[in-house]
């Protein structure tokens with residue numbers, strides 16, 4: 001399977017890591033949309049949020065359990081936005097489940 005985020009997760013492609021353990025990886029987004037913009041991924045290949053289920057959802061809980069630690073490490077103290085784009089219509093361009101963690105500016109709502 002040809003997946004850029006799997007290649008990043010297994011070290012084939014070097015990246016600027018923010019946090020890593022045996023299950024997840026956080027690294028800087030190549031096209032930042034905010035002063036702080038990182039991606040948090042499960043190392044296991046899950047295509048998109050449609051494929052999250054009772055068997056694999058522990059890694060999603062683990063990502064959210066680590067987000068406060070990652071935010072503190074990045075010095076984010078005034079809030080952040082977490083985004084998951086699921087499917088082309090929502091703007092998903094990489095077919096490996098990922099959460100955008102963005103901070104450092106005000107965000108509008110509703111999102112466009």
Ligand code: DGP
Nearest residue numbers: 004015028029030031085091092093094
């Ligand atoms: P999405 O559009 O939600 O699928 O977000 C994909 C994000 O991934 C987008 O903000 C750009 C980023 N991205 C794509 N390829 C790479 C890469 O090779 N390295 C890094 N660090 N980010 C990437």
